[in-house]
Amino acid sequence: MKIDHLILLVSSLSMLTQAADKLGFVFELVRHGARAPQKAQKDQFMVPEGMLTASGQRQRYLMGSLNKQRYIDIGLLDDTYNPAQIYIQSTNFFRTIQSSYAELIGIYPPSQKTKLNDGEKQSLKSGKGMPKLKIRNQGKTVDPGQDPMEGFQYIPVFNYQTPDESDDLMTGGCKLIDEADAYLFPRNDTYEPVADYIMPVLRKPIQVAYGLTDDQAWGLSYPQLYDYSDSQLAEDKEGIPRRYSYSAEEWFYMRNTQKWALSLTFPQEYKKIFATKIMRNPLMNMHNRMNEINDGDKTRDSLRYFIYSAHDLQIANILEWLHPVGHDFVDVTYGSSIFFELWYDTDCVNSLRDESCFKVKIIHNGMPLKLSTCLDANWYTRGSYDQICTYTDFRAHTTNFGYSGMPLHEKCAETFTPPSME
Numbered sequence: 001m002k003i004d005h006l007i008l009l010v011s012s013l014s015m016l017t018q019a020a021d022k023l024g025f026v027f028e029l030v031r032h033g034a035r036a037p038q039k040a041q042k043d044q045f046m047v048p049e050g051m052l053t054a055s056g057q058r059q060r061y062l063m064g065s066l067n068k069q070r071y072i073d074i075g076l077l078d079d080t081y082n083p084a085q086i087y088i089q090s091t092n093f094f095r096t097i098q099s100s101y102a103e104l105i106g107i108y109p110p111s112q113k114t115k116l117n118d119g120e121k122q123s124l125k126s127g128k129g130m131p132k133l134k135i136r137n138q139g140k141t142v143d144p145g146q147d148p149m150e151g152f153q154y155i156p157v158f159n160y161q162t163p164d165e166s167d168d169l170m171t172g173g174c175k176l177i178d179e180a181d182a183y184l185f186p187r188n189d190t191y192e193p194v195a196d197y198i199m200p201v202l203r204k205p206i207q208v209a210y211g212l213t214d215d216q217a218w219g220l221s222y223p224q225l226y227d228y229s230d231s232q233l234a235e236d237k238e239g240i241p242r243r244y245s246y247s248a249e250e251w252f253y254m255r256n257t258q259k260w261a262l263s264l265t266f267p268q269e270y271k272k273i274f275a276t277k278i279m280r281n282p283l284m285n286m287h288n289r290m291n292e293i294n295d296g297d298k299t300r301d302s303l304r305y306f307i308y309s310a311h312d313l314q315i316a317n318i319l320e321w322l323h324p325v326g327h328d329f330v331d332v333t334y335g336s337s338i339f340f341e342l343w344y345d346t347d348c349v350n351s352l353r354d355e356s357c358f359k360v361k362i363i364h365n366g367m368p369l370k371l372s373t374c375l376d377a378n379w380y381t382r383g384s385y386d387q388i389c390t391y392t393d394f395r396a397h398t399t400n401f402g403y404s405g406m407p408l409h410e411k412c413a414e415t416f417t418p419p420s421m422e
């Protein structure tokens with residue numbers, strides 16, 4: 001409750017200071033909602049392993065409702081679905097695709113307007129309005145009056161079904177980092193920097209919670225611990241009573257185990273490549289939108305809301321790669337999000353028509369992120385305490401931290417060499 005109030009307060013304060021500004025473009029990177037565990041015990045779930053649960057679906061639906069208020073009700077997007085304005089790409093998993101649809105139902109809720117009228121229903125029933133297909137038991141199968149999707153807006157969610165180098169969301173779109181991840185993820189030594197302090201805290205609780213023998217408990221590896229913590233967190237989200245009465249410290253590390261399993265598997269250079277690839281299309285579209293606004297913003301039919309529906313993996317690595325000032329995270333919870341919002345001053349655009357009129361606000365789970373490049377430039381060159389990035393500084397930051405070697409498709413085509421064999 002307290003947290004809700006705080007978020008409301010913070011967002012209404014920022015609305016006040018942004019009153020003269022207008023929102024031009026949004027990039028949303030978001031994790032799927034709550035799901036069943038990937039491995040370990042899953043007997044308590046009504047969906048198969050790794051699948052989105054009903055509460056997970058609800059999480060993203062509610063997020064969509066909030067995004068409708070934030071982005072449609074203020075006029076960034078049209079009230080009714082305009083396919084030119086929104087692009088949503090998901091990874092090729094049922095939980096991320098279903099999450100995308102759930103969020104879209106929140107953004108464009110079912111309406112009376114799109115319901116079929118009686119004449120249209122009759123035309124479908126009689127077969128006249130149907131595509132030229134043979135349908136068995138047509139009278140029974142086709143009953144437009146009973147369509148549970150009636151009133152819903154159909155919106156495509158794009159995803160690559162097989163690994164493809166233009167798929168920037170999945171590691172499979174970059175052979176080099178995919179191989180590095182496959183090699184590093186299952187290895188004990190990948191987690192050496194944290195296993196020494198996390199394992200001793202969690203070994204006993206996990207043993208009791210999951211009924212492990214002493215041998216199993218002593219033989220527990222970090223990748224196994226991660227599986228148990230994944231299962232325990234999934235159960236917790238569904239309101240299933242905890243298997244053990246964890247202390248605050250134990251629960252902290254139960255959550256924190258995830259962060260290292262996601263980020264230590266992408267050492268410095270690989271994180272750069274992965275993050276640069278994830279960000280390139282959204283950033284290019286943000287830039288195009290800025291040019292379009294400076295050019296007089298002549299059409300409503302252009303892309304202004306770009307959504308990547310992904311996993312904890314992408315969020316954790318983008319967060320670490322951004323190096324936000326004074327901002328840490330314990331884990332990447334279900335439905336976690338990072339928003340990159342492009343704002344502009346309309347008076348400035350009308351007179352100057354250039355990049356200096358634009359700012360970028362970055363928000364992680366409702367918390368504003370600060371970037372060193374922006375803070376430094378605001379203070380040292382403009383004498384301002386402003387914590388929001390100018391568009392130019394934001395670009396400088398992502399370029400400085402980004403991968404800048406050979407073209408990405410060439411880099412990604414390289415073969416991974418394990419460190420010990422170099």
Ligand SMILES: *[C@@H]1O[C@H](CO)[C@@H](O)[C@H](O)[C@H]1NC(C)=O
Pocket residue numbers: 188218219220221222
């Ligand atoms: C990983 O660590 C566990 C527990 O210490 C051990 O049993 C296992 O053999 C290790 N695996 C490798 C490949 O070293």
